[in-house]
Amino acid sequence: MKIAITGAHGVGKTTLAEKLLEHLPVYDLRPEPYYELQELGYEFSETPNTDDFAEQLNYSIKQITASSDNVIFDRCPVDIMAYLEALNGIHYINTMYDKAESAMEDIDLIIFVPIEEPDIITYQKSDYPELRDAVNEILKESVYDFGIEVIEVKGSLDQRVRQVRAKIS
16 A cells, blocks of 8 residues: 655654554655655755755655555655645646656555644744645645545544554554
8 A cells, every 4th residue: 555644844744654654564654755855965945946846746756656565655746736836836737747646546545634723733933834824725625636535634643643544454
């Protein structure tokens, strides 16, 4: 099974992915494209921009298409396209949509981690709160556009893990 965890920044995707690995020992975790690209030497701009997210989108598509089963992806094309939309990168979305849609066909389950009210994750004000909110709103609508099963998780980390485990068991 290929599982993608999606959501805006600072919602607990990585923490959830790492905790899920404790319960799913046969799974591998693919880190966010941002971090893998950094390790490969890609230099990101100081502020979020469409070129950087387009690079991440291409890399995310490669991650999915090159992976075998039993993988958890920390981010996928769905949330990267939400960032592009929030930054008005419509050109990239239009040119990459078919490739992203094709890659998403390999995903069996999307775990959507929304911003909760009240927000249970503490993040720094310097972490682009307006962008975070915009991406969250876009994802609330677009996460269901690919015809893939979606589970929206909420609550504490343990509650989120229980929700996912109940869904995949």
